[in-house]
Amino acid sequence: MRENKRDIITLREFDKEEILYILHSALKISQESEPLLKSHIISTLFFEPSTRTRTSFQTAALRLGASVNGFDSSSGISVQKGENFSDTIRMMEYYSDCLVIRSPHDGAAKLASTLSSKPVINAGDGVNQHPSQTLLDLYTILEEKQTLENLEIACVGDLKNGRTVHSLIEALKHFSPKLYFIAPESLQIPQKYLEKLDNLKISYELHSEFESTLENYDVLYMTRVQKERFDSEVEYEKVAHSFQLTKENIVGKCKSDMMILHPLPRIEEIARDLDDTPHAFYFKQAGNGIPIRKAMLALVLGKYSKLEAKNSDVVEINTDFKCHNARCISNVKTEYVAHRAIIKSGNKQCFFCEK
Numbered sequence: 182m183r184e185n186k187r188d189i190i191t192l193r194e195f196d197k198e199e200i201l202y203i204l205h206s207a208l209k210i211s212q213e214s215e216p217l218l219k220s221h222i223i224s225t226l227f228f229e230p231s232t233r234t235r236t237s238f239q240t241a242a243l244r245l246g247a248s249v250n251g252f253d254s255s256s257g258i259s260v261q262k263g264e265n266f267s268d269t270i271r272m273m274e275y276y277s278d279c280l281v282i283r284s285p286h287d288g289a290a291k292l293a294s295t296l297s298s299k300p301v302i303n304a305g306d307g308v309n310q311h312p313s314q315t316l317l318d319l320y321t322i323l324e325e326k327q328t329l330e331n332l333e334i335a336c337v338g339d340l341k342n343g344r345t346v347h348s349l350i351e352a353l354k355h356f357s358p359k360l361y362f363i364a365p366e367s368l369q370i371p372q373k374y375l376e377k378l379d380n381l382k383i384s385y386e387l388h389s390e391f392e393s394t395l396e397n398y399d400v401l402y403m404t405r406v407q408k409e410r411f412d413s414e415v416e417y418e419k420v421a422h423s424f425q426l427t428k429e430n431i432v433g434k435c436k437s438d439m440m441i442l443h444p445l446p447r448i449e450e451i452a453r454d455l456d457d458t459p460h461a462f463y464f465k466q467a468g469n470g471i472p473i474r475k476a477m478l479a480l481v482l483g484k485y486s487k488l489e490a491k492n493s494d495v496v497e498i499n500t501d502f503k504c505h506n507a508r509c510i511s512n513v514k515t516e517y518v519a520h521r522a523i524i525k526s527g528n529k530q531c532f533f534c535e536k
């Protein structure tokens with residue numbers, strides 16, 4: 182691994198100034214006609230399905246003059262013959278200048294960053310983090326509201342399994358928000374995020390319905406119930422139809438400039454009749470994946486300006502620590518992964534999935 186490279190694995194590693202710098206870089210790079218990544222190769226290594234993230238990273242790379250290689254699922258690659266994640270990453274770095282990785286396993290991008298000498302960008306790891314999604318979410322809010330400060334933001338839906346909300350919290354904590362977490366009890370936001378907000382004295386409320394607080398929101402961030410994270414169809418069906426935003430239950434009942442965001446794909450949680458209202462920003466939001474991902478690629482490759490490398494985690498290798506998260510990459514069949522812990526305030530957390 183190259184010590185001074187900068188990866189983008191989680192927004193926890195970025196301070197407020199750096200987040201704003203990426204957002205402002207995205208605006209400038211979107212107006213740039215220079216092929217900043219000419220003769221570079223970007224690899225999109227997607228072990229889990231994607232429409233927006235993969236194609237917008239690819240489009241961003243192509244627009245900057247780079248070439249693209251990679252794969253869009255585990256089914257057409259040698260993982261099918263038994264090759265493990267670590268070997269795939271170790272080898273792919275010879276074919277690429279930057280690895281953009283999506284995996285169903287928490288901590289996969291972090292593991293890849295330790296194996297690769299090339300910059301790694303996390304394009305979504307299990308239920309953990311999705312930093313490029315958050316940056317484009319913030320870009321969309323900033324574009325419309327002209328500020329990220331002091332907004333009242335409701336996150337609605339599957340807050341347990343939805344990595345986009347987990348990532349969003351890591352960034353919003355810098356901007357003094359008031360947060361509302363609206364979910365059925367079994368899908369509420371994990372305690373570790375609430376503890377983080379408590380420590381930072383950021384105000385939040387937990388609810389099981391959105392109607393009673395709807396008129397407070399500046400942004401309603403809707404999410405899909407993540408069917409693929411459930412153990413069975415029966416369990417999924419118990420909560421699958423918990424919420425639906427419709428013209429009838431939104432328009433005239435919220436602030437006139439309330440934005441509805443959604444990382445997409447949507448299933449039924451936003452009715453089609455909202456699409457043509459002034460509240461609907463979710464397709465524009467998906468479009469903003471291009472300027473944000475252009476900026477991320479140019480910045481990690483040092484072709485616009487450089488994000489400085491940071492490594493503030495204290496890491497223990499091969500301790501008696503064993504990650505308790507069954508979804509963590511360190512608990513998947515990866516023979517070359519030693520369990521590692523980050524030591525924070527005397528407590529141990531998994532180095533890969535941070536649980």
Ligand code: CP
Nearest residue numbers: 231232233234444445
């Ligand atoms: N928002 C998002 O991650 O969409 P995809 O799964 O289609 O990439």
